[in-house]
Structure formats: C-alpha cells, structure tokens
Amino acid sequence: MKTRFLLIGSVLLAIAVMGFKTEKMKKIQSYSISVIIKLPAEKVWTLISKDYGSVQNYADQIHKSEYTDGYIKGGENCQRICYLNSEQTTYYKEKMVNVDNENMSYTNIMTEVGKLPIVPGVSKTLFKVVRLTDSSCELIANSEYRTKPALMGVLFKGKFKATMTDYLISVASYAQTGVPVTKENFKEIKKDFLTSQP
DSSP states (O other): OHHHHHHHHHHHHHHHHHHHHHHHHTSOEEEEEEEEESSOHHHHHIIIIITGGGGGGGOTTOSEEEEOTTOOSOOTTOEEEEESSTTSOSEEEEEEEEEETTTTEEEEEEEEEESOOBOTTTOEEEEEEEEEETTEEEEEEEEEEOBSSTHHHHHTHHHHHHHHHHHHHHHHHHHHHOOOOOTTTHHHHHHHHHHHOO
16 A cells, blocks of 8 residues: 555656646747947848848848738838748748837747747847947847747757847848848858958
C-alpha cells in the first residue's frame, strides 16, 4: 500500500513538473538589437514608417509586400501583408500601432500568419529611431514573440535575432543607396555595412 502511494505521488509530481516546464516555455521570448545608420534620423523614420507597405525593398527575405484594408501609406492602424514565397502561402500580416512621429517610434504587431510558427496578436516589435547627430541615428528593434510549439521560441531565438539584425542592416542600406535589397545582393551589403561600422 505504501509503495502504491509513493508511486502515485511520484507520478503526480512528475506531471506537475512537466506542466511547470511547459508553462515556462510558453512565456514570451524577447530580444533587443540596434544599428547605427549614417543618415539623418528623419530620413530613416520616413522610410520605416511612411513607406511601410514597400518593405520588400529593404527586407531580402520578403518576396512581396503590400498594403491591406485600403491603406496607401504608413500610419496608425495601417496594415500590410508580407509574402515569403512566390506561391504566397507563407506569409504574415502586420499592423502599426502607437505611432509617435515626434519620438520616431511605433509598434508592429503580427495579426495573422500562414505556415509560420509565430503566435499572432502576441508577437510584436517596437521600432524606434534615435537621433545621434544631424547626420547619424540609431535604429532600435525591441521584439517580443511566442511560437507554437513553444519550444521553438527558445530554440530559434538566435535565428530570429539574426534575421532582425539583417533587416536593420537592409533598412540602413536601402535608406543610404535607394537600391532594393535582394537575396542576391544582401551578402555583399552586409559585408560592406559591417566593415563600415566603428
């Protein structure tokens, strides 16, 4: 009888521990990154906020992007869809909220995904442009996200962070040159950007 109670107790303890670990993995993951851009803050802010629907020009992983719901330029509640493949089956929809033109910041919320492990509504990024001098600024991304399954959020955190870093470098390049960033030219763009950093 005593052995039976010990066995039941051990099973219940194991279930409780597994439940705790699962809840812990479900927590929101986060990271912050930034890049220094040798351009006036206002120019970078205009690109990421007003030209919101043309993100494929400065994000090499995006096959095509466009405004949705009748929007034609960036601003509060503006929405866009980003397709990651030519079949347009892998995609995500995003929405701009908390737009602060004076402090050059907004939050980008994922509202819908297709064939991606990201949990929409929870996953978001705060973008902020900080003026350093008249001819330089810092572009900051503070991201929070959750994945399904939750374990992927922990396992792929480094990959997500690296992808966002590449995105910020692409923004810097496109803002400086006006040349769209593609999968074919990104490697050289990244190399040039990193060697130009102090």
